[in-house]
Amino acid sequence: MSWLEFVPSLAVAVAVLFGPGLALGLSIGARRLTLWAIAPAITVAFLSLLAIVYGGIGISWSLLPVAAAVIVIAVPIAIVRQLLRGRIGRPDRPESVLSGWTVAGLGLAAVVIGAQLVVGLQAPDRISQTFDAYFHLNGIRYILDTGSASSFDIQGLVLPEGQRPFYPAGWHAVASLVASSGIASIPVAVNAVSVVIAALVWPAGCLLLMRSLMPRSRTAALATGVLAAAFPAFPIMMLTFGVLYPYFLALAMLPAALGLGFAIGQARSLHGSGTLFRCVLLVLALLGIAFAQPAGAFAWAAFVLPLVLWRAVPAITRLGGVRRIVWWAVLGLGLVAFAGLWIWFGRIGANTPWIAYTNLLGALGEALFHGFKASFPSIVPCVLALIGVVDLIRRREKLWFVATWAVSIVLFVVAAGGPSWKLRAWVDGIFYRDPPRLSALLVITAVPMAVFGVVALWRFVQRRAGSRLAPGSATARALAAASLAVLLIATQANPAMWTQLGLTIRAYTDAADAPILSGSERKLIERMPEHIPADALVAGNPWTGTPFAYALTGIRMMSPHFNSYLYPEAKIINERLNEALEDPAVCDAVRSAGVTYVLDFGGYFKDAGETGLEIDGTTPYLGLRDLAEAGVGEEVDREGDAVLYRITACD
Template sequence: MNWFHAVPIALVTAAWLLAPGLATSYLVGLRGIAAWALAPVTSIALIAGTAVLAGMIGVDWSIWIVLVVCAVVTALVAAVALALRRRRIFTAGADPRPVTVAAFAGLLPAFVLGGITIVRSIRSPGALSETYDALFHYNALAYIEDSHQASSLTIATFGNADVSGVFYPAAWHDLASLIMMSTGAGIPVAANIVSAVAAVLLWPLSCLLLVRQLFGRNTGALAITGVLSIGFTAFPWDLLGFGVLWPNLLGMALAPAALALVFTITGWTKDDAIGRGRAWLALPVVLLATGLAHPNVVFSVAVLSLFPIAAAIGARGLRLHRAGSTWRGAGEFAAFLAVVGVLWYWAATTPAFALVRETYWPPFGTPANAFGEVALNATNKFEALWLLSAVVITGIVSATRFKVLWLIVAGHLASTFLYVVGAAIKRPDTRMFTGFWYNDPHRLAAMVPITAVPLAVGGIVFLAAKLAARSAENTAPPSGLRGRLRAVPDTYVAIGLVVLLLVLTSGLYPVDRERRVAIGYDQAKWDQLATEDTERFFARIKDEIPEDALVAGNPFNGSAMLWTLADRPVLFPHFRTEHSADQTTIAGHLIEVGTEPAVCAAVRAVGVDYLLVGNIRFRPHDPYWNYYRGLADPGAAPGFELVEADGGNKLYRITACGRAG
């Protein structure tokens, strides 16, 4: 399959992301940018929420259960909207058609440039991401396909009843599994398409809503947002290659829309397109969608929301002071600080996030270097985006004209602080600040473009206004036409500046975007999850293994990809997951099954039938290799029968224990 053949799958993905949410958006009166940008938030909440509900009530995960829930929710929203049609809870006017057309037209070059990045950095729709986390995501999709269970409450254990269940955000997996069921796409294809659509469609749409709420019906600002949104390599492109952090990518693509709701609720919007009533109703939907996509997105939005909320409470305190209620205003602000402090302390110390907080990534560079990386949009030691960064800095200066941008500047500085701590300081005591993002500089850097995009838009609009004003002064048109002529050029100048930026940067630094994505797909041979030899061997042995059989194998040698590529379940679907005592026995001692009764007992209890040995050495220096020492090639050891062999790839039937259940 090539990328041209994948276009219908991408369109189906876009339909799943937009259609369910658009229905509810229009029912509550949203139109244009607000309706389309909030639609994916609602759709993801419905899809991921349905997966959890289906798991709780014992219903199989399928297209039909999602459609039924969407229909029921849409009917309920229609009933409520009809009942409240005369209330003022749904107040906010639609944008003029030229404004909406300009905004959506500005998305087209973003789709083109983003699509080119995807095609040039991922060699084919079915290319494997040769990364550590990709194995989990691939086999989670295989598990959903086989078990028809997709709940965020159970997916982490792959249905293993012998270990305690833990929460794992499965919205990305739920969406990808729907694409597989809707189109017949294979697991790698669905994974790549869903992630690409999140980067190229969801992220620009989400940024567009934030800019719309900050700049109002500014045609120039809206026309250039889409293009500028795809220029920052820290997001979405870095998360498409590093990790690979697909669930985080999906969640962070919604973050600007979530932040737009906060600005709406706190009143820091211009020509509001949502309305406070709708924003309050949408807030729990956003929390559900981002929480089931990836919880650290909730923390990212929370950090950036502190500033508009604090400013709103501060402005109210000032009004109370002028009205003679100084102590009341001071008390409300003190209460806000106390609530924030308590919530932060709880989140920073609760055992629920202990494993996340304790994840360690070694620091690199100095704080000064890390600060410079953010200033130049060169996080994690990638190339500096000089001209785009200059535009962002201009946007910071433009806060003198667009006062609301001071709140965005404050958020930008907060993201900068978190990245500097995560990249260059990183001590045990700093985990209470960066632990919500696994102390990972890549996840922390992904926050920066949330504020950098509106700042870049502000910078371009600021420069455009200056140039247009100077041009109008020099040309001195007739007084009767002067007002109309001076109102038009700003938009054209802003578009012209972005075109110039595209030319001077060869398309907003495409090489850097492609490099960030391709790093996950172009690993050295010894770091591959599966080679062509592996895939051919899996195709040969698939029919040798019954569908109800369970295959043991060291995931570091490629055996775990059997589930993804040949639809045969494996005992160890990822490098590090929680295992039962019997699984631990098998991992360390299966090779002794012909001589140790305890190993045979574990094999029978778990139901293992085969041992698969691969010829890959993924992360050969990982200390966890030793955990799987019992899954080495048994050779002539008793208790095994060789079924197929091709070089270092071998499939053995376990004969020492009889037929496992």
């Protein structure tokens, strides 16, 4: 598939991710950058809630019912808002002088990140060679098959009837709508959503965040466009490691929510015009983030906490008597409650295998220069971020944001170099104690801090040049354009970025030695409908890429994921199918489950996400090997070393 053929899928992904949010945000009263930046989070919140409602009442999940719901909800809201106009807080006045610079910043980021993804993905229909991709791509197929994208239903992909725990399915609701359009296969739909999130959602949020920190700086708008694409750890690494599509979406939406939170927290009065409006948008944004990945909502709270304390402590200190005691108690109880929730939700990471791989000092160096696990550091953007830190401290401006930046540093340092398992569980359990997740989170604060550094350097140059560099002069414009070009080249043509792009290329390869699914194996999968009934059930070692058969063809797999518990007979089939002629219990299990075919992709596999885990993906599936030699199965189709067998021993 060519990139030109990819354009319609990309357009559908833009419409799905932005359309509902733009309509609903516009009806509430959002405008221009605020509307554009917050629309994806509103979309995810709306689609996630709508999917639960539709799943409960039996309405099939597709574009038309979703579009109808958008109209039914947006129009009345817009009417009510017009009737109440003047009685409720108005939204911000739209940008005027900054609008053109904002568009330029958005365009810069979109082009650069888009180019990175073209290089990294190599083709629009490539599949991530990572173990988590099984669940996400097959989850989309499951939604298309069942007609439900509810967070209470999607676990039916891997769990038996009656076991339906809640799983935040915001990303799956979005991606499945793109796939339901019929113009894109599931891999193409997934990649279209990824490109839109990385190239459009993320930069818009960064610009809204920067506007809350430096509302009138044109330099900041342009620098944000370049620096949003300057850190390898996000967005490009999150499409390589894992692959963590839901977490990737949550982090991309996080800057917009932070921008709203910082705007509210910096307001002179919380009773001022527009505060209620921002609060409504913020609640919707946080709901969208939580439905993508709840860790993102907790990260928002941790990043906003320094500003809350910065405003609350002086305000409480100025109070007198009993009121001061009461508000100190309220603040203290609030902090204790937040810490308790952080640790309680962090139990999800209590048993994860990710270990600390360095000491505290080494982790601090990695956090400051983004050189993770001895990879190349991101010198230019990280030096700019440190300049920003020094400048804010020197001028005693926005010191609370320096503390926010420090929070992200601490979270990573504890995950990568924490000396105590319990400490790492308490601090980073909600992020599964996983250093790569925290390295991506670092970028959320590093981008605006690096922008502060750029603005500080530009301010220094202007002071030294004096009248020769008057704002708006031809000389100033020429120097600004040249500086921007140098910054762009310096952040892109560096070993750190190209090393990460190399890892991404490897994670989306379809070569013969691909980590999980080779090109020949995929060709065999795509021919399966020519040989197999649509209602067939197929066995296969899930570590070797066989689960992708469900996403690519719709043919059911006995093991659609390596953590699948659909069939109690799976264990005996996986371990002893090649003994079916000697052991009648094997054929009993085969008939009970209804398995009729086997995909044999050998025993080679390697997660391209570079998790470093030692996994035994061979021993539990030895029964699926050498079926023809054992007289248990006959070859139906072959592509290279990949073979499709029909089980004959149990006829």
